[in-house]
Amino acid sequence: MATIHMDVDSCQAVQSSMINAKDQLSQQATQMKTAIDNMVGSAFIAPSADQLKSEVETWNGKMTQLLDELQVLTDRLNKEIQEFIQTGGQLSG
DSSP states (O other), X not given: OOBOOOOHXXXXXXXXXXXXXXXXXXXXXXXXXXXXXXXXXXXXXXXXXXXXXXXXXXXXXXXXXXXXXXXXXXXXHHHHHHHHHHHTTBOOO
8 A cells, every 4th residue: 555645734724725715705706796786876877887897797707616616626625634534644556
């Protein structure tokens, strides 16, 4: 059996940072979209305002996809950590 190395505490710290980053980015994206939604039609009324709102909605959709991908990566790291802990660092094969 081959042996692998993982500093579990360091990996868990990175995973925690990934979770925090995703949460913060999600919150900031939501706040920005809400601010734009509230601004357009009240503080900013023009065809270009509607265009801005549309572009922000498109951007927000892309950001949501990126955040979903970050969650997949975070889950993958968690799986690697849990597998390492369960196997004691031993690879089969």
